[in-house]
Amino acid sequence: EKSPIRVLVTGAAGQIAYSLLYPLSKGDVFGHDQPIELVLLDIEAMLTVLDGVVMEMQDCALPLLKSIIPTADTDVACKDIDVAILVGAMPRREGMERKDLLRANVKIFKAQGESLDKHAKKSVKVVVVGNPANTNAFICKKYAPSIPPENFTALTRLDQNRAQAQIATRMGLVPQDVKNVIIWGNHSNTQFPDVRHAKVAGKGVYEAVQDDAWLKGDFIKTVQTRGAAVIKARKLSSAMSAAKAIGDHMRDWWFGTKGDEYVSMAVPSDGSYGIEKGIIYSFPVQAKPDHTYSIVQGLQIDEFSKEKMTTTLTELQEEKCSAEEFCGY
Ligand code: NDP
Numbered sequence: 145e146k147s148p149i150r151v152l153v154t155g156a157a158g159q160i161a162y163s164l165l166y167p168l169s170k171g172d173v174f175g176h177d178q179p180i181e182l183v184l185l186d187i188e189a190m191l192t193v194l195d196g197v198v199m200e201m202q203d204c205a206l207p208l209l210k211s212i213i214p215t216a217d218t219d220v221a222c223k224d225i226d227v228a229i230l231v232g233a234m235p236r237r238e239g240m241e242r243k244d245l246l247r248a249n250v251k252i253f254k255a256q257g258e259s260l261d262k263h264a265k266k267s268v269k270v271v272v273v274g275n276p277a278n279t280n281a282f283i284c285k286k287y288a289p290s291i292p293p294e295n296f297t298a299l300t301r302l303d304q305n306r307a308q309a310q311i312a313t314r315m316g317l318v319p320q321d322v323k324n325v326i327i328w329g330n331h332s333n334t335q336f337p338d339v340r341h342a343k344v345a346g347k348g349v350y351e352a353v354q355d356d357a358w359l360k361g362d363f364i365k366t367v368q369t370r371g372a373a374v375i376k377a378r379k380l381s382s383a384m385s386a387a388k389a390i391g392d393h394m395r396d397w398w399f400g401t402k403g404d405e406y407v408s409m410a411v412p413s414d415g416s417y418g419i420e421k422g423i424i425y426s427f428p429v430q431a432k433p434d435h436t437y438s439i440v441q442g443l444q445i446d447e448f449s450k451e452k453m454t455t456t457l458t459e460l461q462e463e464k465c466s467a468e469e470f471c472g473y
Contacts, residue, residue, distance in 0.1 A: 234248035282423065299390060306366075413425045
């Protein structure tokens with residue numbers, strides 16, 4: 145039997161975690177032969193709720209789940225972990241400015257970065273989900289200098305899945321028939337869902353869909369604002385689909401992407417496509433079974449795309465500046 149891997153989920157009493165913990169613990173992400181030790185972090189006030197989650201996890205009677213450690217202590221949570229899924233973040237309350245949200249989250253992710261630096265395995269793979277996800281990941285990386293920067297990522301897979309689903313629905317196909325959709329930039333409404341290089345059943349998407357106005361207009365808008373549409377309808381933010389996307393992101397990073405296919409992950413820029421180095425920007429990436437990944441090179445960027453990629457970069461640069469300003473707190 146394989147030795148267990150230790151997986152941390154933060155915000156473990158929240159609704160995304162509630163949809164994530166079952167598939168994660170039954171082998172859907174790291175394989176059906178990979179035992180798991182779960183570490184569940186939430187804030188002190190949520191520990192009673194977290195107890196309930198632990199009871200439910202025990203009652204699922206899952207063969208791969210070797211142990212569960214619930215805690216409100218970040219240092220305990222980070223101890224010897226192989227994977228960190230950072231879902232917990234300060235939620236945006238009504239009337240809250242983006243800056244206030246950022247200020248609160250910088251504190252959380254600075255502390256978690258420091259703790260990862262001290263206690264996690266140096267090979268730890270980190271995915272940040274809590275918003276503003278890219279900038280939270282940037283801060284976390286900054287305060288964990290002993291861990292390779294490329295181990296810090298943020299989730300844009302839900303945006304990719306949403307884009308694939310939009311195209312597939314339009315064509316009467318399933319999302320898996322749509323390949324190589326790219327999400328560029330920030331996980332926010334400035335993100336750029338790009339189908340210029342995507343394929344539908346082997347054909348270019350522009351050729352297959354035959355509606356440039358839709359692809360350059362409502363399609364992009366729908367993907368950018370899908371989160372808000374779910375909140376409006378459900379009165380709660382997306383959780384099931386977010387959890388599914390976290391699983392997709394980690395599984396592809398862990399096991400590698402298939403053939404020539406690529407997926408979108410927000411990762412530290414290495415300067416590719418003229419994106420400022422170090423910024424956590426969503427790129428098309430390919431991963432290998434040894435858990436390494438690289439940014440797909442050489443894609444042609446037209447004027448339309450260039451402008452959209454710059455808009456979302458500018459937002460990330462501004463978030464980075466504010467975040468660094470708050471770091472003194
Ligand atoms: P959710 O589980 O629904 O969401 C958690 C975070 O994921 C939010 O920041 C949310 O951002 C973000 N997110 C990113 N992408 C998406 C997406 N596509 N769809 C939906 N959400 C997305 O929140 P809950 O309030 O149910 O639970 C959060 C938990 O985190 C609470 O139990 C809280 O106590 C905990 N927490 C833990 C901390 C810690 O472990 N140190 C620190 C702070 C909170 P958005 O708000 O923009 O939707």
